[in-house]
Amino acid sequence: MQDYELLQDGLALMALGMGVVFVFLTILVISVTLMSKLIDRFQPAPIAVDASKKSPSSPAPVSQNDEMLAVISAAVHRYRSTRRR
Amino acid sequence: MDKLVTLWEGSGLYNLELGQAAMIMVGLLLLYLAIYKKFEPLLLVPIGFGGILANIPEAGLAISALDQAIEVAKPAVLQQMAAALGASLDPLANLDAWRESLQMIAHDGVAPDQLRAARDIAVGVGYSDGMLYNFYKVAIGSGIAPLIIFMGVGAMTDFGPLLANPRTLFLGAAAQFGIFATLFGAVALTSMGVMDFSLNQAAAIGIIGGADGPTSIYVSSVLAPELLGAIAVAAYAYMALVPLIQPPIMRLLTTQKEREIKMTQLRPVSKLEKVVFPLMLLILVALFLPDAAPLLGMFCFGNLMRECGVVERLSDTAQNSLINIVTIILGLSVGSKLMADSFLTFETLGILGLGIVAFGIGTAAGVLMAKLMNLVSKMPINPLIGAAGVSAVPMAARVANKVGLESNPHNFLLMHAMGPNVAGVIGSAVAAGVMIKYLG
Numbered sequence: 001m002q003d004y005e006l007l008q009d010g011l012a013l014m015a016l017g018m019g020v021v022f023v024f025l026t027i028l029v030i031s032v033t034l035m036s037k038l039i040d041r042f043q044p045a046p047i048a049v050d051a052s053k054k055s056p057s058s059p060a061p062v063s064q065n066d067e068m069l070a071v072i073s074a075a076v077h078r079y080r081s082t083r084r085r
Numbered sequence: 086m087d088k089l090v091t092l093w094e095g096s097g098l099y100n101l102e103l104g105q106a107a108m109i110m111v112g113l114l115l116l117y118l119a120i121y122k123k124f125e126p127l128l129l130v131p132i133g134f135g136g137i138l139a140n141i142p143e144a145g146l147a148i149s150a151l152d153q154a155i156e157v158a159k160p161a162v163l164q165q166m167a168a169a170l171g172a173s174l175d176p177l178a179n180l181d182a183w184r185e186s187l188q189m190i191a192h193d194g195v196a197p198d199q200l201r202a203a204r205d206i207a208v209g210v211g212y213s214d215g216m217l218y219n220f221y222k223v224a225i226g227s228g229i230a231p232l233i234i235f236m237g238v239g240a241m242t243d244f245g246p247l248l249a250n251p252r253t254l255f256l257g258a259a260a261q262f263g264i265f266a267t268l269f270g271a272v273a274l275t276s277m278g279v280m281d282f283s284l285n286q287a288a289a290i291g292i293i294g295g296a297d298g299p300t301s302i303y304v305s306s307v308l309a310p311e312l313l314g315a316i317a318v319a320a321y322a323y324m325a326l327v328p329l330i331q332p333p334i335m336r337l338l339t340t341q342k343e344r345e346i347k348m349t350q351l352r353p354v355s356k357l358e359k360v361v362f363p364l365m366l367l368i369l370v371a372l373f374l375p376d377a378a379p380l381l382g383m384f385c386f387g388n389l390m391r392e393c394g395v396v397e398r399l400s401d402t403a404q405n406s407l408i409n410i411v412t413i414i415l416g417l418s419v420g421s422k423l424m425a426d427s428f429l430t431f432e433t434l435g436i437l438g439l440g441i442v443a444f445g446i447g448t449a450a451g452v453l454m455a456k457l458m459n460l461v462s463k464m465p466i467n468p469l470i471g472a473a474g475v476s477a478v479p480m481a482a483r484v485a486n487k488v489g490l491e492s493n494p495h496n497f498l499l500m501h502a503m504g505p506n507v508a509g510v511i512g513s514a515v516a517a518g519v520m521i522k523y524l525g
Contacts, residue, residue, distance in 0.1 A: 003276035009284050010272030014265040017519045024373060024515050025258040025508070031365055032251040039357050 100142035104425025111423065112136035115318070124325035128298065128416050132318065135420015139217055146215040147421035151200070153215065154207035155187045162210050163187060169202040170195055217421035220414055225306045225313070230415040231299035232383045237408030238299070238510070239363070239387025240400050242478070246504040248358050249351040252458065253470070253501075257508025259454030260474030261516045263294030263447025267439050280435045285309050288520045290436050293320045294443025295513030296327070296477040302419065303380060304517045307525055314422030315433040319440035327480045330441065331448050331472050332488050338452045339468045343459075344492035346467040348501045356392070363388040366511070370518075376525075377518025384514065447475040451505065473502040476509035 093099055115133030119126040139147035145156065154162060163183050167174045172190050174183050191200065214222075224230035247253060268291030274280040275287070282290065289305035289312055301320040305313045323330065336344075363385035370381045390400040422428075455471030469489050473481040482502035489498040 003278075006272055006284060007276045010269045010287060013284070013288065013520070013523055014269050016523065017265045017268075017516055018262060020374070020519045021258050021261050021512055021515050022255075024369070025254045025512060027373065028366065028369060028511070029251045029254045031369065032248060032254075032362065035361055035365060036248065036251075036358055039355060039361070043355070043357060 095143065097142045102142065102425065104429050105140040105142055107429055108140040108423055108425045109137050111428070112140070112420070118322070118325075122325075125298075125321045127412055128321045128419075129325075131413055131416020132321070132420045132423070135217060135417035136314075136423035137420075138417070139421045139424055144215070147217040147221070147424055148215050149204070149218055150207045150212040150214050151191060151204045152188070154210070154212045155184055155191065158207070158210065158212070162206065165206050166203045169206055170199050215421075217417060221418040221421045224411070224414045224418045225302065226310075228303060228306060228379065230411050230418065231303040231306070232379055233411045234299040234408055234415065235303075235380055235514075236383040236387035237403050237411075238478070239384035240391045240404040242384075242388055242391075242507050242510070243503070244359060244362050244388065244392075244507060245354045246351055246500050247507050248354045248362060250501070250504050252462070252464075252466075253504035254508040254511070255458060256451050256454055256471045256474040256505035257476075257510075257512040258474075259471065260447040260451035260505070260509050261295065261512045262450035263443045263445070263475060264291045264513065264516050266446045266450075267291040267294050267443035270442060271435070271439055274435065274439075280432060282432070282435075283309075285524050286312055288524055289316055290439050291443060292316075292513070292517060292520070293323065293436075293440040294447045294475070295509075295516060296320070296324055296444060296447065296475040296481070297510060297513045298324065300380060300476075300513050300517050302415070304520060307521055310422075311427055312432070312436065314419060314424075314428050315436045316440075317419040318423070319437050323440055323444050324477050324480065326441075327444070327475075327477050328484050328487075330444050331481065331484050334445055334448045335452055335469055335472050335485075335488050338449060339456075341492060343456070343468050344489060345496065346459075346465050347493075347496055348465060348467055348470075348498070351500060356394070359392040360389070363392065374515060374518050374522075376522040377515050380514040380517060381511065384510070444475060448472045451475065451509075467496075467498055467501065470498055470502040470505055473506040474509045474512070476506065476513055478506050478510060479503065481509070482506040 112133045112135075115129050115136060118124040119129035119133060138144075143157070145153040148156075151166075154166065158166075160180060160183070163180075164174060167183075167187060167190075170187070170190050172186075174186065178186075191203065195203075268287045271280070271282045271287035271290050272284065275282045285308040289301075289309040292301050292304045293316060295301065298317070298320050302313065302317050305316045309316075367382060367385040370377055370385075387400075387403050390396050390403060451471035451474030452468050453471070454474070455466050455468040459466050459468065467489060469485045470482075472488075473485045475481055482499060482505075485502040486497065486499040489496050
C-alpha cells in the first residue's frame with residue numbers, strides 16, 4: 001500500500017517537474033524574444049551599440065583630443081586650486 | 086614487549102577493515118581513471134584522493150569528534166557520553182557492543198542538546214573533528230562550494246548562441262526528462278522491492294541525468310546527504326563518458342538525412358542583450374521559482390560579471406583561481422563521503438545503473454524534441470543538437486558537432502549546439518529547484 005503511494009508521489013513529482021521546467025523555459029523563450037526585439041528597436045544596428053560602448057577604451061582621434069583637453073584642464077585647475085591654499 | 090604490542094595495535098594494518106581496504110581500492114581506481122583515462126581529472130583526482138584519506142584506519146579524517154570518540158575512547162568516557170545521551174550501557178556487554186549501541190543511539194534521533202552535550206564530552210577529552218569532516222561541513226554541508234562553482238560556470242558561459250536562437254531552450258527543457266524518468270525509475274525499483282530508496286533519494290539520483298556536477302552535489306546535499314558520495318562519483322564519471330554514451334543513441338534516433346540538415350547562420354548578438362539576459366533570468370527566477378534562486382542566482386551573477394565588462398578582475402577570479410580553489414575543497418569533501426559503510430552497498434550499484442539510464446533518456450528526449458520542433462517550425466533544426474540539451478558543457482555540444490561532421494564534413498554544429506547546451510544548465514537548475522521545493 002505504501003509502495004503504491006510512493007509510486008504515485010514519484011509520478012506526481014515527474015509530471016509537476018517536467019511541467020514547471022517547460023513552463024519556465026517557455027516564459028524565458030518569450031521574454032528573450034521580446035527583449036531582443038525591444039533592444040533591436042531602441043538601439044538598432046549592433047555596430048552603433050558597439051561604437052557607443054567602446055568609445056572609452058578605443059576612441060576616435062577627435063574624441064581623444066577632447067578627452068585629453070578635459071583631463072589636462074582638470075589637472076591644471078586642481079594644481080592651481082591647491083597652490084592657492 | 087608491551088610497548089611493541091601497543092605499537093602494533095595502533096598501526097593501520099592491525100586496524101584495517103575489509104570495507105576500508107575495498108574503499109581504498111575504489112579510491113585508487115578513481116585516480117587511475119582520472120590520470121590514465123582522463124575522466125574529469127579536475128574532479129576525480131581530489132575525489133579519489135579524498136576517498137583514500139577518508140578510509141585510513143584509526144585516523145578518522147572524515148568523521149566528527151563524537152563518532153571518533155565512540156570508536157576509540159576509553160570505557161569511562163563512553164559511559165560519560167552514554168549518560169549525556171540519556172542512555173545506559175549494559176555492564177555485562179563487552180566494549181565493542183558498547184561502541185555499537187552508542188553509535189546507534191547517536192545516529193538515531195537524539196535531541197540536539199543531548200547530542201551537543203555528548204560532543205562536548207568528546208571534545209573535552211581531546212577528540213576533534215576530522216579534517217575532511219570539517220571540509221565537508223564548510224564546503225558542502227553549507228551548500229557554498231557547489232554554488233561558487235556554479236558562479237564560475239556562469240562566468241565561463243557565453244549565452245550568445247542561445248540569445249540568437251532562443252527556441253533551443255526547448256531542447257534544454259526536453260532533455261531534463263532524463264532526470265524525472267530516472268526518479269520514477271528509482272521509485273519503481275523500490276516499489277518492486279529490488280532497491281530501497283525514499284522519494285528524496287530517488288530525486289537526488291535522478292538529478293544525475295542533469296549531467297551537471299555542482300547541481301547534483303547541491304541537490305543531494307539537501308535531499309539525501311547519505312548518497313552524496315555515490316551520486317557525485319556517478320555524475321562526474323558519466324560526464325566523462327558522454328562521448329561514448331551519446332553517439333549510439335543519437336544515431337539510432339535520427340536518419341542520415343536528418344543528420345545532414347544544415348542550420349542557418351546565427352545572427353550576431355549585441356552586448357546589451359548579453360548584459361540584460363542574466364538580469365532578466367534572475368527576475369524571472371525571483372518571480373516564478375524562488376527555490377532555484379541559490380543556483381540560478383549565482384549563475385546569473387557570474388554571467389553578469391562576465392558580460393558587463395567593467396569587473397574583469399572579478400570575472401577572471403570567478404572563472405579561474407576561485408573555481409580551482411573551490412574544486413579542490415569540493416573534491417576532497419566528496420571524497421570524505423566515500424566511506425565503506427555508506428558506499429559499499431547494493432544501492433550504490435543501483436545509483437550507478439540508474440545514472441547511465443538517466444543520461445540515455447535525457448539524450449533521447451532532446452533528440453526527439455528537436456525532431457518534433459522540425460515538424461512545426463520553418464527554420465530547420467538538426468536533431469543532433471537536441472542531444473546537447475543534457476548540460477555537460479561543453480562536452481555534449483562537441484559530441485553533437487562530431488556526429489554531425491561524420492555525416493557531412495562541411496556541417497559545423499558546434500555553435501548551434503552551444504544553445505541547447507547552456508539551456509540544459511538552466512533547465513537542470515530549474516528541475517533542481519522544483520525538487521527542492523517539493524521535497525525539501
